[in-house]
Amino acid sequence: MKVLIIGGGGREHAIAVAMKKSGRVDALYCVPGNAGIAEIAECEPSIGVMEFDRIVAYAREKQVDLVFVAPDDPLAGGLVDRLEEAGLRAFGPRKNAAILEGSKAFSKDLMKKHHIPTAAYETFTEPEKALEYLEHARMPIVLKADGLALGKGVLICNTLEEAKAGVREIMQEKHFGSAGDALVVEEFLTGREVSVLAFVDGRTVRPMTSAQDHKRARDGDEGPNTGGMGNFSPSPFYTEEVDAYCREHIYQPTVDAMAAEGREFKGVIFFGLMLTAQGPKVLEYNARFGDPEAQVVLCRMKNDLLDVVDACIDGQLDKVELEFEDNAAVCVVLASEGYPVSYQKGFEITGLERFQGKEDYYCFHAGSRFDEQGRIVTNGGRVLGVTAKGATLKEARAKAYEAAEWVSFANRYMRHDIGKAIDEA
Numbered sequence: 564m565k566v567l568i569i570g571g572g573g574r575e576h577a578i579a580v581a582m583k584k585s586g587r588v589d590a591l592y593c594v595p596g597n598a599g600i601a602e603i604a605e606c607e608p609s610i611g612v613m614e615f616d617r618i619v620a621y622a623r624e625k626q627v628d629l630v631f632v633a634p635d636d637p638l639a640g641g642l643v644d645r646l647e648e649a650g651l652r653a654f655g656p657r658k659n660a661a662i663l664e665g666s667k668a669f670s671k672d673l674m675k676k677h678h679i680p681t682a683a684y685e686t687f688t689e690p691e692k693a694l695e696y697l698e699h700a701r702m703p704i705v706l707k708a709d710g711l712a713l714g715k716g717v718l719i720c721n722t723l724e725e726a727k728a729g730v731r732e733i734m735q736e737k738h739f740g741s742a743g744d745a746l747v748v749e750e751f752l753t754g755r756e757v758s759v760l761a762f763v764d765g766r767t768v769r770p771m772t773s774a775q776d777h778k779r780a781r782d783g784d785e786g787p788n789t790g791g792m793g794n795f796s797p798s799p800f801y802t803e804e805v806d807a808y809c810r811e812h813i814y815q816p817t818v819d820a821m822a823a824e825g826r827e828f829k830g831v832i833f834f835g836l837m838l839t840a841q842g843p844k845v846l847e848y849n850a851r852f853g854d855p856e857a858q859v860v861l862c863r864m865k866n867d868l869l870d871v872v873d874a875c876i877d878g879q880l881d882k883v884e885l886e887f888e889d890n891a892a893v894c895v896v897l898a899s900e901g902y903p904v905s906y907q908k909g910f911e912i913t914g915l916e917r918f919q920g921k922e923d924y925y926c927f928h929a930g931s932r933f934d935e936q937g938r939i940v941t942n943g944g945r946v947l948g949v950t951a952k953g954a955t956l957k958e959a960r961a962k963a964y965e966a967a968e969w970v971s972f973a974n975r976y977m978r979h980d981i982g983k984a985i986d987e988a
């Protein structure tokens with residue numbers, strides 16, 4: 564089989580590595596890809612993920628059997644629909660199902676209607692109404708821009724003043740663009756955060772092993788929210804009891820709700836959960852693999868990824884049982900100093916060869932490219948996701964931080980406490 568992966572980050576590198584392991588994949592392509600993915604797949608850096616016509620033409624030219632659409636923007640924009648119209652086989656939700664991530668107002672209303680546990684909320688399209696509501700609301704409170712905002716459209720406000728400023732930023736100054744046309748104002752939840760990704764074939768849902776992200780830029784959960792500075796899998800707080808509750812009250816009801824709404828979901832649903840004193844509640848849905856969740860989850864999966872993807876597309880997921888290794892993985896993101904606000908690119912990355920032939924160590928490229936001299940240089944805020952597996956989280960963590968020192972580039976920045984709270988819990 565010939566497989567084309569859409570995307571060019573660490574998640575797509577992890578997907579490519581998993582696909583490469585499949586006995587049924589003969590050729591791997593990636594658009595746009597990056598310098599790491601280029602080691603195992605033919606990449607086409609000149610095509611962007613939103614250039615649907617060019618993607619269709621490329622898929623036809625390469626005669627691919629499957630297109631795996633990984634990032635949120637092309638999913639929300641309907642790339643899967645376009646590929647299917649062109650007669651190509653695609654993995655990922657269609658546009659009418661990707662709205663689960665594309666609109667927070669939609670997902671909140673869905674959860675309310677179908678009794679799926681989540682934080683209490685109100686949706687506003689007029690800033691005046693939102694401001695009026697906030698006058699009488701309990702602080703802290705959470706403001707969420709309705710649309711896609713690179714994981715940054717969420718503000719946690721401790722005071723009324725902060726909340727009012729947040730409404731202005733999101734709805735009036737449009738810091739997140741049209742994502743802020745509508746605003747969800749949500750109850751602040753406390754507890755442990757856990758992410759669970761699940762394969763879905765429209766009817767059946769198969770949750771993968773759990774993971775925990777570190778979204779803030781700096782050690783100790785300080786600094787601005789990012790796309791994710793590192794994570795680990797599994798979460799020790801995600802017990803069998805929690806899993807059983809989530810399957811019954813969250814995962815299956817979500818898939819059933821989407822089907823009942825005429826928005827059959829095929830692909831991966833990312834459940835962002837808060838384990839509160841009242842039980843697990845949904846913080847957010849994503850309609851795709853998380854980044855860097857894919858990095859720590861896929862490297863622990865025993866199944867052939869292509870088999871599972873095929874089962875999702877063909878509605879045969881009930882015949883698949885997922886299996887994960889009985890170990891742990893930790894991913895430490897090496898970013899460019901200044902991420903997520905402003906940062907420089909184009910610095911040479913050295914030491915990558917040290918990962919070669921080392922079992923249980925992975926260097927997933929998030930933002931890298933080849934320069935004119937053929938050197939690998941930094942090309943993004945998140946540059947590499949150094950990942951390691953170990954028998955325990957502690958071991959995986961020690962190995963990931965050891966390996967993080969193998970590579971260097973100018974302005975390299977990382978958090979030093981990925982998974983640390985767990986060692987100490």
Ligand code: AMP
Nearest residue numbers: 682705714717749750751752835846847
């Ligand atoms: P989201 O993009 O919805 O996952 O939000 C980003 C982060 O904001 C989450 O990972 C949580 O840490 C935090 N967050 C979102 N919603 C809430 C909430 N209702 N209560 C507390 N924290 C939240």
Ligand code: GLY
Nearest residue numbers: 790791853854855
């Ligand atoms: N790491 C969080 C996300 O992919 O949205």
